[in-house]
């Protein structure tokens with residue numbers, strides 16, 4: 001299995017694609033977004049009215065008129081503006097969190113429904129980074145930044161219009177300052193997005209490599225390579241930091257230019273305004289109102305630069321999330337009716353007809369022209385050298401892999417008609433490498449069949465000689481299970497118990513390569529034999545006792561079936577089988593020796 005990061009498409013998608021993805025997250029919330037925008041515009045309008053109200057207060061003061069009305073207007077503007085601002089804040093904040101949740105849920109659904117091998121080709125750590133980190137960057141981009149950009153623009157134009165109403169000469173100086181700010185921002189902005197995109201990419205690589213290192217931590221430590229691996233990991237963290245610093249520098253530059261531009265405009269307004277007041281072309285109250293507008297102007301300028309920055313990083317994140325949309329999904333269930341009453345009948349429960357299949361459509365097939373009937377009862381063992389295609393047969397039966405040619409059938413009906421859920425409902429699969437799922441021992445045992453009783457659980461644990469050890473644990477069946485807390489053989493036995501509790505039509509068992517002690521081996525075989533008495537067991541066999549036990553043995557070599565028959569028949573007819581058995585026998589003898597000196601493992 002390849003976990004190569006190089007197989008993952010690197011670049012973010014084109015701009016229109018990313019914008020449409022952002023839009024797809026925002027669209028379901030359009031009413032809330034529009035309401036937020038309206039509220040934002042009302043807040044802005046109240047902000048715009050405040051300097052005018054202030055001018056009335058000043059005029060009333062100078063003219064000796066009543067202050068009551070203008071002050072009342074000011075207070076109402078303040079209270080209404082504040083209340084609406086609060087409402088809008090809460091609404092946009094909630095909306096933003098919903099968008100993050102929906103983006104996460106969408107990604108998780110995609111992962112769970114994805115075809116197995118395209119999913120496994122992507123580094124797990126990178127997928128985790130997308131769900132946990134990239135989704136956060138969507139937050140503002142798909143919610144408040146859109147509102148902020150529109151509102152900021154409206155407030156900017158509104159402020160300039162109000163200023164123009166007050167004094168046309170002064171507004172020209174202000175417009176010049178705003179134009180310089182806008183031009184500089186337009187030049188500097190895109191690089192912020194690009195730097196953030198590179199920072200997120202480095203973060204993804206860090207996630208991917210960290211996950212791989214943690215999984216192989218024993219190998220890393222045993223090789224004394226902690227420092228080398230640490231250097232590689234910190235290299236990614238460093239790259240992410242440097243790119244983020246680049247983005248921050250740009251942002252600081254935009255902010256400084258924006259703030260500085262407005263400050264400069266205020267100084268010019270003060271100078272020119274004072275001169276115009278002294279010339280009698282302007283009243284002091286108008287100059288004060290104008291200055292207040294100049295301060296109001298700071299807000300849309302900062303809102304715009306802030307939200308444009310958030311929008312840029314959101315776009316970068318959207319590009320990366322968009323790549324996940326290319327993850328191939330499993331076919332949706334069709335579910336043609338297939339009778340379930342086949343057990344023990346004479347026919348085949350499953351069948352591979354002339355199946356050729358591979359992992360890379362352009363590469364060599366992993367299996368060719370396979371003809372295989374899985375009987376509705378009994379024990380079928382697959383044997384063969386490493387890379388012969390045994391696991392590929394399981395992947396085909398489970399629908400993880402589609403044949404390039406040929407057909408798979410469940411009770412004579414093609415898989416495409418039956419649908420994967422129905423196929424998988426008939427199967428239970430015991431993986432060799434990672435057979436337990438996150439949760440407690442009980443969660444694992446009831447994973448396929450939630451209806452089982454405590455007694456059934458205990459009986460099955462008894463069969464595979466785990467009952468005493470599980471019950472001796474402080475939390476018994478409710479002990480949390482992680483890959484590292486139990487041995488490989490114990491994990492497999494728990495997975496076997498889970499499969500037996502589901503009582504499947506076909507039990508697919510990828511036998512652990514590691515030896516287990518003789519008593520456990522016998523217990524496992526007894527359990528398997530019992531199941532094979534009225535249903536089917538298919539084993540990828542790594543133990544001599546398993547092959548000897550099987551009703552039929554299929555010998556695979558280089559993706560083809562080289563021979564088939566019983567143990568005795570194959571011993572007589574197949575040189576390959578004889579050599580495999582010789583190897584298994586040597587292994588078995590080595591295992592016996594080990595079992596004699598090693599204590600019997602418990603949980």
Ligand SMILES: Nc1ncnc2c1ncn2[C@@H]1O[C@H](COP(=O)(O)OP(=O)(O)OP(=O)(O)O)[C@@H](O)[C@H]1O
Nearest residue numbers: 001002117359366385386387388389390391392393
């Ligand atoms: N995920 C994968 N992507 C690409 N090629 C693969 C993948 N899994 C297996 N292969 C290739 O398919 C061929 C058959 O592999 P398969 O795992 O079925 O063999 P196997 O008989 O189960 O071997 P082993 O006993 O070592 O597990 C091999 O050439 C292998 O390199």
